[in-house]
Amino acid sequence: MTVEIEFPFEFVVEGTPVSLQTARPESLHQWKARIVEASRPVLPEGHFATANPLAVTLYYFPSDRMSGDIDNIVKPILDAMSRHIYVDDHQIERLVVKKFEPGNIFSFALPSAILEDALSRPKPALYIRLTNDPFEDLV
DSSP states (O other), X not given: OOBOOOSSEEEEEESOOXXXXXXXXXXHHHXXXXXXXXXXXXXXXXXXXXXXXXXXXXXXXXXXXXXXXXXXXXXXXXXXXXXXXXXXXXXXXXXXXXXOOTTOOOOOXXXXXXXXXXXXXXXXXXXEEEESOTTTTOO
């Protein structure tokens, strides 16, 4: 039985994101697999990839100052969710990406339980939120 995904949903991936430019392809494959595994508990069993337009939020909490560029970690994250959560990453209509290096943590007014978990757990950690409302939070 296939089931539609209910949006919005969030999850946290432990570890340091891998850049698309990594010299070790196996570490890129392992990182993508880690993203898929971290998403499984919040997705219904037997779900199918949605074809709806989506918005994605990525908050990265490194353990130290980030040495690489934030944009280099985005494509592997989106690719990992393609064909698992959504059909293709061309469906992403809005993408919010922010790094929160140590000493630069923002005080969220009303963080969700999952975001609070990402904030309180050992670093590095990546918070991912997907919604099927690309205009959410836009006024």
